[in-house]
Amino acid sequence: MAVVAEQTVERLVGKPAPDFDMESTKNIETLEERVKLSDYRGKWLVLFFYPLDFTFVCPTEITALSDRYEEFTELDTEILGVSTDSKFSHRAWIHTPRDENGLGDIQYPLGADTTHKVSRDYGVLLEDEGVALRGLFIIDPEGIVRYQVVTDNNIGRSVDETLRVLQALQTGGLCPSDWKPGQNTL
Numbered sequence: 001m002a003v004v005a006e007q008t009v010e011r012l013v014g015k016p017a018p019d020f021d022m023e024s025t026k027n028i029e030t031l032e033e034r035v036k037l038s039d040y041r042g043k044w045l046v047l048f049f050y051p052l053d054f055t056f057v058c059p060t061e062i063t064a065l066s067d068r069y070e071e072f073t074e075l076d077t078e079i080l081g082v083s084t085d086s087k088f089s090h091r092a093w094i095h096t097p098r099d100e101n102g103l104g105d106i107q108y109p110l111g112a113d114t115t116h117k118v119s120r121d122y123g124v125l126l127e128d129e130g131v132a133l134r135g136l137f138i139i140d141p142e143g144i145v146r147y148q149v150v151t152d153n154n155i156g157r158s159v160d161e162t163l164r165v166l167q168a169l170q171t172g173g174l175c176p177s178d179w180k181p182g183q184n185t186l
Helices: 058-067 069-073 087-094 117-121 159-171
Strands: 002-004 007-009 021-024 034-036 044-049 077-083 110-112 134-139 145-151
Touching: 021 087, 044 058, 044 159, 058 069, 058 077, 058 159, 069 077, 069 159, 087 110, 134 159, 145 159
Parallel strands: 044 077, 077 110
Antiparallel strands: 002 007, 021 034, 021 110, 044 134, 134 145
């Protein structure tokens, strides 16, 4: 276990993903559709946490994932972004154009972890700030966490690396360093 911001980050890899049920932007107009882990049963899920809406690094990640959403769906994978902001803040950010530091339309929902329970369960909550670290989890169709990475909030994540790891996991084989899709596994 690693110590991050005076809290312990639990290893979730190989374990059932912590369950969740939270408000979301799944229905951007009514904001009445919740998002649950069970919604993703039978598919791969890229679940990622980010600190706050209307910040500077976060929209670059969220829009980059959205711009490449089809590549994920071709791999039978869904995406869900989560922060401790409200569904109303999420909707306002989505309705703000990209050139004004907004998200514009995105291809997947954002979860509103206003109780901080989901962030805490996934070990990414900075308790003293009430925000999540940048955590990314790949959950398999059976609900098992297969990949976990938590980084400093100043560092954006790579969509290419997320896709590479997802494809490596989906091979079911042993993938050496710098393995890329189409290459042999060990």
